[in-house]
Amino acid sequence: MGETAHRTLRADAERNRRRLLHAATEVFCERGIDAGVGEIARRAGVGRGTLFRNFPTKEHLIAAIVVERLRESCARGRKALEAPDPGEALFELIEASICRSATDRALFDALADTWLAKDEIRDAHSALLETLDALLRRAQRAGAVRPDVSAVDLMMLVKGVCEAAFAFRHVNPEVAMRQIDLVRAALRPAAGAPPLRGHPPTLADLQQPAAGDDAKARPAA
Secondary structure, three states, X not given: OOHHHHHHHHHHHHHHHHHHHHHHHHHHHHHOOOOOHHHHHHHHOOOHHHHHHHOOOHHHHHHHHHHHHHHHHHHHHHHHOOXXXXXXXXXXXXXXXXXXXXXXXXXXXXXXXXXXXXXXXXHHHHHHHHHHHHHHHHHHHOOOOOOOOOHHXXXXXXXXXXXXXXXXXXXXXXXXXXXXXXXXXXXXXXXOOOOOOOOOOOHHHHHOOOOOOOOXXXXXX
C-alpha cells in the first residue's frame, strides 16, 4: 500500500473518530449518559465495529469527550489572553465554563474517581489550569483581580457554582447567573479587604489523597 493510500486511511479513520465524538456528545446531552452505543454509532453513520475499534468501552468514549472539552476550554483561554481587557477576559471564561457545566456534568461524573489514572485527561486538565493561571496573573497585573488568589482557588469557585446551579436549578433557573455575579464581586480588589487565610492552593495540593482516603478529586472544565 502506497503512502497516499495510508494517508487516505488515516484521514478516514480520523473523520470517523470525530464523527463518533460529535454524535456521542449530542446523544449524551439529549438522552443522558446511559444512552446506548448502538445509537451513537447510527448517528455517526458508522458500524459498531468502527466504534469499538476507536473506543473499546463506553468509558473510553466518555474520557475522549472529556479530553475534548478540556482542550476546547484551554483553547478559549488562550484566545482570551489576547483580549484587550484582562479582567473581563477572565470573567467571561469563568462564565462560559459555568454555563457549559449543565451538559458536561454527566460526562465528568461518569468517570468517577478514575480520571487521574488517565494520562490524557490529567495532561489536558493541567494545561487548562496553566492557561487559567496565565489569565489570572494577567488580570492581577491589571489590577482587576485581588492579588492573593490562585488558579486553583478559581477552579474551586467555579466547581462550587456549578454544583449549586445544578442543585437549585428547579428553584431559580437564573441562580447560576447570580452566583457568577457574586464570584465577580468576590474576586475584585477592595480597599481594606482582609487577606485570605491560608496559602493559595496548587494543583499538587489537590492531587494529594486525603488522610485515610484514596479518592481523588475530579476535574472542572
